[in-house]
Amino acid sequence: MIDVQKLTKWYGRVLAVDSISFHVDKGMIVGLLGPNGAGKSTTMKVLTCFQPASSGRASVAGFDVLSQSLEVRKNVGYMPEAVPLYPEMRVREFLAFRAALRGIAARERAREIDRVAERCWLSQPENMLNRRLGELSRGYKQRVGLAEVLLHNPPVLILDEPTIGLDPAQIRAMRDLIKSLTPDHTVILSSHILAEVEQTCNHIIIIAGGRIAANGTPAELRQKVVGPSRVVAEVRGCEQAQLLEAAKKLPGVIDAEISPHGNWHRLLIRGGENSDLRNDVFQMAAGRNWQLRELRREVASLEDFFVQITYQQNLRTGQRLGATA
Amino acid sequence: MTKTLVLARRELASYFVSPMAYIVAALFLMGSGGWFFSEIFRQGNEASLRVLFDGMAMMMVAAVPLLTMKLISDELRSGTIETLMTAPVTEVEIVLGKFLGVLALYVILLAGTAVYLVLMALYGQPDAGVAVMGYVGMLLLGTAFIAVGVFASTLTRYQLVAAIIGIAVLALFTLVMPWMVRTASAPLNHLAARLNVMAYFQDFSRGTFDSRGVVFFLGSAVLFLFLSVKTLESRRWR
Numbered sequence: 001m002i003d004v005q006k007l008t009k010w011y012g013r014v015l016a017v018d019s020i021s022f023h024v025d026k027g028m029i030v031g032l033l034g035p036n037g038a039g040k041s042t043t044m045k046v047l048t049c050f051q052p053a054s055s056g057r058a059s060v061a062g063f064d065v066l067s068q069s070l071e072v073r074k075n076v077g078y079m080p081e082a083v084p085l086y087p088e089m090r091v092r093e094f095l096a097f098r099a100a101l102r103g104i105a106a107r108e109r110a111r112e113i114d115r116v117a118e119r120c121w122l123s124q125p126e127n128m129l130n131r132r133l134g135e136l137s138r139g140y141k142q143r144v145g146l147a148e149v150l151l152h153n154p155p156v157l158i159l160d161e162p163t164i165g166l167d168p169a170q171i172r173a174m175r176d177l178i179k180s181l182t183p184d185h186t187v188i189l190s191s192h193i194l195a196e197v198e199q200t201c202n203h204i205i206i207i208a209g210g211r212i213a214a215n216g217t218p219a220e221l222r223q224k225v226v227g228p229s230r231v232v233a234e235v236r237g238c239e240q241a242q243l244l245e246a247a248k249k250l251p252g253v254i255d256a257e258i259s260p261h262g263n264w265h266r267l268l269i270r271g272g273e274n275s276d277l278r279n280d281v282f283q284m285a286a287g288r289n290w291q292l293r294e295l296r297r298e299v300a301s302l303e304d305f306f307v308q309i310t311y312q313q314n315l316r317t318g319q320r321l322g323a324t325a
Numbered sequence: 326m327t328k329t330l331v332l333a334r335r336e337l338a339s340y341f342v343s344p345m346a347y348i349v350a351a352l353f354l355m356g357s358g359g360w361f362f363s364e365i366f367r368q369g370n371e372a373s374l375r376v377l378f379d380g381m382a383m384m385m386v387a388a389v390p391l392l393t394m395k396l397i398s399d400e401l402r403s404g405t406i407e408t409l410m411t412a413p414v415t416e417v418e419i420v421l422g423k424f425l426g427v428l429a430l431y432v433i434l435l436a437g438t439a440v441y442l443v444l445m446a447l448y449g450q451p452d453a454g455v456a457v458m459g460y461v462g463m464l465l466l467g468t469a470f471i472a473v474g475v476f477a478s479t480l481t482r483y484q485l486v487a488a489i490i491g492i493a494v495l496a497l498f499t500l501v502m503p504w505m506v507r508t509a510s511a512p513l514n515h516l517a518a519r520l521n522v523m524a525y526f527q528d529f530s531r532g533t534f535d536s537r538g539v540v541f542f543l544g545s546a547v548l549f550l551f552l553s554v555k556t557l558e559s560r561r562w563r
Contacts, residue, residue: 048411051561084404088342089335089409100331101412148408 001186002047003028007044008058017044018210019056024203025287026155032190033306034207035225040190041081044158047188048078061155074102077149081160081190083141091122091144094133095151102152103206116147120207122174138165143168146177153312157181162209164240174202194306206306213309222302231277234264235285243267246288250280264293328414332422333554336396337429345368347431349391354437357381361441374451377441378459378530382523384469385463390491392430394484396423397557401482406560420550424475432468435460452515455532462529465542466522467481472549479556498522 002024017039024030032040045051051068057307058065061075086094091200092113095163099109107177117123120143133144142165149157151227162178163171178200181187191197198218206214206221214221235243241259243265247256271277285292343362360380402404409419441546445451449523478484479490496518506524518524525542 045407050407050411070413072413073411076411078411079410080404080407082404084406084408086335086339086403086405088339093338097335098332098408101328101414103328103413211542 001061002030002188003041003057003059003293004047005057005247007043007058008054009039009046009051010054017046017053017208020207020210020212022205023049024186024188026186028187029178029182029187029201030203030205031201032188032205033192033194033197034208034213034294035192036270038192038207039210040192041160042210044078044188044190047072048076048158050078051074053236053239053299068127072188074152075154075156076156076158076180077152077203078158079149079160079162081155081164083142083145084136085144087132089133089135090130090315091117091136094144095129095148098148099151104152111148112151119150120147120177122147139170142174143164146174153184157185157187161191162189163191163193168279181247193209194303198302206309208226208309210313213312214305221305222304227270227279229269229273229275230298231267232294232296232298233267233269233279233285233292233293234261235267235290236264238265238288242267243290244294246284247281248278250284252277252280255298288289291292305307329418329422329425332414332419333425333429336423336426340392340430343395345395346392347500349388349485350434350437353381353384353388353434353546355376356384357438357441361444364446368507369495372447374442374456374459375468375532377438378463379527381438382462382466382526382530383499385467386432386495387492389427389431389470390474390477390488390495393427393471393478393491394488395478396427396475397478398482398484398487398551401560402484410557410561415556420553421478421558423478424550425462427474428468429521431471432464435463435467452532453474454527456531458529458534461534462526462538465539468504469522469542469545469549472546472553475551476556479553479560486530502504 002022004022004023006019007017007021008015008019020039020233031041039242042051046076047058047065048070050067052066059073061076063071065072089097096109096114097111099112100106107173112128114123117129121205122128122133122143128140136144140164146159146162149159159178163174166174175196176190178187189197201218204214204221205212205218214224216224218265240260244256244267247253247258247267247269250269250301252270252271252275253269257268259266259268267281267297269281276297278297281295282292284290326553327475351383357377357380361377364376364380365374400409408414410416442451473494474487474491477494480490481487499522502517502521503523506514506521508514509517522541524540525535
């Protein structure tokens with residue numbers, strides 16, 4: 001449904017998107033995840049034909065974004081981050097205007113407006129469709145923006161930060177609505193909040209510094225999470241030095257440290273990548289008749305991974321810009 | 326064409342909820358009314374609308390850019406340009422839609438001045454030919470002026486700057502050119518004569534139909550609308 005090949009976008013001398021490639025199949029909900037300024041919105045602007053790429057190719061619904069721009073725009077519903085609207089227009093009037101621009105026949109417009117209003121919680125309260133857009137809260141503007149992109153029932157929806165500025169209840173409702181759009185629609189949404197993307201999308205593309213840092217399902221990305229695992233244990237019935245010496249002798253231990261925690265010793269052991277030292281720690285304590293009240297393994301989370309790769313990418317980008325300056 | 330009309334209708338409707346349109350309309354009607362009563366509607370004066378049309382044309386130098394300043398620049402400022410240009414509409418449709426929307430408002434504004442014609446018909450015998458040609462001239466002049474205003478509005482996201490650019494360009498052709506015709510030496514004064522908007526307009530306000538004027542005004546409108554389309558297109562590449 002969406003195919004991007006070596007897409008690059010320069011703004012003057014600033015490289016916003018650096019040769020990214022990805023593919024999105026029909027019916028998927030893909031999250032573009034990345035810190036602010038990562039290149040998510042720029043990628044979306046290229047996919048929606050608002051701006052052309054500096055190099056590379058992209059196609060949406062089988063149409064090239066550069067040479068078949070009008071066809072792409074017919075097949076895409078795009079909600080920009082700030083949800084820009086005409087403040088002087090009323091909700092129904094605005095939706096009717098956009099429906100007319102989308103080529104929806106006059107006799108079908110009222111029905112389509114009622115359909116999307118119902119779906120995007122705009123039918124309540126009763127006078128909502130008659131209110132001026134300039135008077136609406138951020139949440140309602142977001143709903144109008146979403147209703148607008150659903151008007152012509154496009155196969156592809158591109159939503160730039162759809163939950164930004166919403167309260168928790170609205171975020172949950174928006175998330176459920178986006179999930180309900182599949183399999184009829186293919187959705188690309190952007191966010192800089194991992195939890196948001198993890199809960200809504202079945203595929204995640206992490207962008208940092210204009211490059212794709214990781215690409216896969218949430219489960220696949222979790223598998224890619226590598227890093228030292230840590231075991232935390234609380235032990236007593238022994239001397240601190242005795243415990244530290246025994247812990248350091250366990251196989252695969254890189255480092256160990258102890259801190260007091262009441263009348264218990266809090267032991268923190270760092271092992272190799274994806275190692276699990278819990279059983280060794282248990283055997284160590286049991287074999288010496290030490291009391292053990294907590295034994296827990298901590299692995300790097302997807303969030304650690306996200307923070308780590310975005311940090312690395314930003315560092316590389318900084319070095320690259322420093323080198324070109 | 327349908328999308329152009331959809332855009333034109335939205336644009337026209339937006340003026341009826343904007344204070345700027347009412348302020349400009351009020352000032353224009355007050356100005357033209359004052360001009361009418363002080364210069365024409367006096368006992369003994371010739372019952373001709375020529376002086377009125379010339380005065381109204383000069384007022385349009387400021388009035389039209391004040392009406393057109395928001396057209397594209399407000400879309401750029403508010404970000405609605407992004408949703409507009411990602412809808413299946415071309416830049417030509419956007420520019421023409423905006424242009425036709427203001428042109429419709431301009432015609433409504435001109436229609437308001439018909440009251441002067443009625444007053445003159447009640448108290449005198451105005452020249453119908455001058456009246457008809459004067460309005461044809463005003464329409465042609467408005468077409469070119471609006472196109473200049475649309476172009477100025479594509480250049481910046483600040484409405485005030487768009488208005489200043491529009492007024493400056495129109496003042497160049499309506500005030501500076503006649504002055505250059507009088508003061509500059511050849512060949513500059515010949516060039517100025519060719520670009521003198523008021524000279525073309527005064528043919529119509531005197532009641533004559535001059536095809537050179539039609540070509541000049543419509544040609545200018547097409548040129549500035551073309552430049553507007555190209556400026557809007559180039560925004561995608563910036």
